[in-house]
Amino acid sequence: MPEKWFVYMQNQPIGIFDSGLGGLTAMSEIQRLLPDEDFVYFGDTARIPYGTRSRPVIEKYSMQDCKFLLSKGVKAILIACGTVSSNALDLLEGSFSLPIIGVIEGAAGRAAEIAEAGNGIVCVLGTEATIKSNSFVNAVNKINPHLKVISKSCPMFVPLVENGYTNKDNIAAxxxxxEYLSEIALQKPSAVILGCTHYPLLADVIGNYLPDSALIDSGREAALILKEKLSASGLLTGSGRGNTEYYTSDDITLFASLAKRFLGSDISMNTYKTDIENFS
Amino acid sequence: MPEKWFVYMQNQPIGIFDSGLGGLTAMSEIQRLLPDEDFVYFGDTARIPYGTRSRPVIEKYSMQDCKFLLSKGVKAILIACGTVSSNALDLLEGSFSLPIIGVIEGAAGRAAEIAEAGNGIVCVLGTEATIKSNSFVNAVNKINPHLKVISKSCPMFVPLVENGYTNKDNIAAxxxxxEYLSEIALQKPSAVILGCTHYPLLADVIGNYLPDSALIDSGREAALILKEKLSASGLLTGSGRGNTEYYTSDDITLFASLAKRFLGSDISMNTYKTDIENFS
Structure with missing residues (x-):
C-alpha cells in the first residue's frame, strides 16, 4: 500500500449503518472507544425495518447502504444491524475491499465464553430474518459445538423501541x-445475545424475564472488535477531530428527534439527507 | 372516447394498492361489492410501513405504486391506504388521468352523517403521517364546519395488526x-373513523375503549364510492371473471402467509413479485 494513500486512509471516517436508529447504540459505544475518530452514520429510515424482509431485499438494501458510505470515503464499515450482519455479511465482504465488521462474531465469542463458564446454554434474540438465518447459532457452535444454543425471534421488540415503550414497568412491553421469553427463562441460559441493535434499549424489560442471564449487547461487542482490527492494521487516526455526520434516507427532523431517544443529545445540526435508491 | 377503447377499458382490472396488507380489508369489501370485476392488488411489503415516513417519501413511493398498476392496464385505482390518501391523493390525481379513489371522502361523509344525528363529535384514528396531514379533519369540516373533530395518531396499531395481536383480550393490544383511547372515550364521540386500513382488524380491541362510538371502516366506505363512480361512468364489466392477481415487492411466501390472516384463504398461487423501484 503506498505510504501517502495509507496516511490519507487513516484520516478517513469510519462508516456505520443500520436500517434506522438501533445502530446508534453501537455508534455511542464506538465513539466512546475511539473518541479521536470521525464517523459517518447512515440510518435507512425510509426503508426501516429490515428484520421482517426477505434475504434478497436485505442484500439489495445493504449493498446500497455500503455504496453510499463508500461515496463518503470511509476506511471501514461497521454493520450496526443484526439483520444485515446475519443475511448479507458474506456478500458485502465479497463485494468491497475495505474492512467490514458485523455484529455476529463478537457477540458469539462473548456468549461462548460466558456459557462455557456457566451452564452451557446460550440464547439468541433477534428479528425474524436474523433468527431464520441461524447466523448466531452457527457462530457460537463454530467456537464450541457442545454449547446448546436456543433462539427466538421477537418481531415486536423493534416497534416497541421505536415508539419508546422501553420502561421496565411498561405493561405492553x-x-x-x-410471551417471547417465559419459556426460555425456564432453561436459565447463562448468556443471552441481544442480536438486534435495538434491543439494548429494552434491556430492563428483557431482564425482568431473564434475571439469571448475562445480556450481551451485540453492537457493543462489534465496536470492540472494530477497534482491535483498525488498531492492528494501523488504520486509526492521530488527528483527533472526533466529528460525526449523520445521514438518513427520510426526513432529517424526524430522524434527529428519534435519535435523541437513543443518544440523549440533539444531532439535528449534523444530520443530512441522502436518496439511498440512487446508490445501485 | 372511442367505443372500441371504452369496451376494452370496461374489461380491464381495477387496481388497488397499500403499503402492505392492510389494504386487503378494503379489497375484500370491493370484491364482495363487485364480484364480476378483475383486480390487481399491490402490497409494497419491501417498504412497509408508510405511516411513519415523511410526505416526500410517501409521494415518491405512491407514484411508483400507481405506475406499476398502470403497467397492468388498470381502469381505476383504489388507494387502500390512509397514509397515501392523506398525503398524496392530489399529486396522484394530477399525475394520472384515470379515476383514483382514496379512503378519506367516504369515511368523512359517513362520519359526518352519524355525528350530525349524534353528539356532533367525530374522532379520527390514523398513522402519524395521516394525522399530521389533517386530511380527515378537513374533509369532515368541509361537509359540516360545526362538527367537532378530534384526532389521534396510533403508531403501534400497525405493528400490532401485522404481528397478529388483534384478539379482544390481548394484554399488549x-x-x-x-393509552391511545381512554381520554378520547371521555368525550364519547358518535363516530370514530378507522383512518388506516389495518385498523378494522383491531376493531374488537378499539371497541373495548370506545363502546359508545360507531367505528367507521374507511376502506369499506371507499369501496362503496368506487363502485358508485365506476357504475356512473359505465366502466363496470359485464364479463364476469372475478379474477384477482396479487403483487408484492418482497417475498411471495411471506406475503401470502400474512395475507391469510386478512383474507382467511390461501392466495399463494395468485401472488407474484415485482421490483417496485423500477417504476420511476
Whole structure:
C-alpha cells in the first residue's frame, strides 16, 4: 500500500449503518472507544425495518447502504444491524475491499465464553430474518459445538423501541416480553445475545424475564472488535477531530428527534439527507 | 372516447394498492361489492410501513405504486391506504388521468352523517403521517364546519395488526389501546373513523375503549364510492371473471402467509413479485 494513500486512509471516517436508529447504540459505544475518530452514520429510515424482509431485499438494501458510505470515503464499515450482519455479511465482504465488521462474531465469542463458564446454554434474540438465518447459532457452535444454543425471534421488540415503550414497568412491553421469553427463562441460559441493535434499549424489560442471564449487547461487542482490527492494521487516526455526520434516507427532523431517544443529545445540526435508491 | 377503447377499458382490472396488507380489508369489501370485476392488488411489503415516513417519501413511493398498476392496464385505482390518501391523493390525481379513489371522502361523509344525528363529535384514528396531514379533519369540516373533530395518531396499531395481536383480550393490544383511547372515550364521540386500513382488524380491541362510538371502516366506505363512480361512468364489466392477481415487492411466501390472516384463504398461487423501484 503506498505510504501517502495509507496516511490519507487513516484520516478517513469510519462508516456505520443500520436500517434506522438501533445502530446508534453501537455508534455511542464506538465513539466512546475511539473518541479521536470521525464517523459517518447512515440510518435507512425510509426503508426501516429490515428484520421482517426477505434475504434478497436485505442484500439489495445493504449493498446500497455500503455504496453510499463508500461515496463518503470511509476506511471501514461497521454493520450496526443484526439483520444485515446475519443475511448479507458474506456478500458485502465479497463485494468491497475495505474492512467490514458485523455484529455476529463478537457477540458469539462473548456468549461462548460466558456459557462455557456457566451452564452451557446460550440464547439468541433477534428479528425474524436474523433468527431464520441461524447466523448466531452457527457462530457460537463454530467456537464450541457442545454449547446448546436456543433462539427466538421477537418481531415486536423493534416497534416497541421505536415508539419508546422501553420502561421496565411498561405493561405492553412486559406482556410481549413475557410471551417471547417465559419459556426460555425456564432453561436459565447463562448468556443471552441481544442480536438486534435495538434491543439494548429494552434491556430492563428483557431482564425482568431473564434475571439469571448475562445480556450481551451485540453492537457493543462489534465496536470492540472494530477497534482491535483498525488498531492492528494501523488504520486509526492521530488527528483527533472526533466529528460525526449523520445521514438518513427520510426526513432529517424526524430522524434527529428519534435519535435523541437513543443518544440523549440533539444531532439535528449534523444530520443530512441522502436518496439511498440512487446508490445501485 | 372511442367505443372500441371504452369496451376494452370496461374489461380491464381495477387496481388497488397499500403499503402492505392492510389494504386487503378494503379489497375484500370491493370484491364482495363487485364480484364480476378483475383486480390487481399491490402490497409494497419491501417498504412497509408508510405511516411513519415523511410526505416526500410517501409521494415518491405512491407514484411508483400507481405506475406499476398502470403497467397492468388498470381502469381505476383504489388507494387502500390512509397514509397515501392523506398525503398524496392530489399529486396522484394530477399525475394520472384515470379515476383514483382514496379512503378519506367516504369515511368523512359517513362520519359526518352519524355525528350530525349524534353528539356532533367525530374522532379520527390514523398513522402519524395521516394525522399530521389533517386530511380527515378537513374533509369532515368541509361537509359540516360545526362538527367537532378530534384526532389521534396510533403508531403501534400497525405493528400490532401485522404481528397478529388483534384478539379482544390481548394484554399488549389493550394496554396500548388504553393509552391511545381512554381520554378520547371521555368525550364519547358518535363516530370514530378507522383512518388506516389495518385498523378494522383491531376493531374488537378499539371497541373495548370506545363502546359508545360507531367505528367507521374507511376502506369499506371507499369501496362503496368506487363502485358508485365506476357504475356512473359505465366502466363496470359485464364479463364476469372475478379474477384477482396479487403483487408484492418482497417475498411471495411471506406475503401470502400474512395475507391469510386478512383474507382467511390461501392466495399463494395468485401472488407474484415485482421490483417496485423500477417504476420511476
Amino acid at each position: 412486559n406482556a410481549i416480553a413475557d | 389493550n394496554a396500548i389501546a388504553d
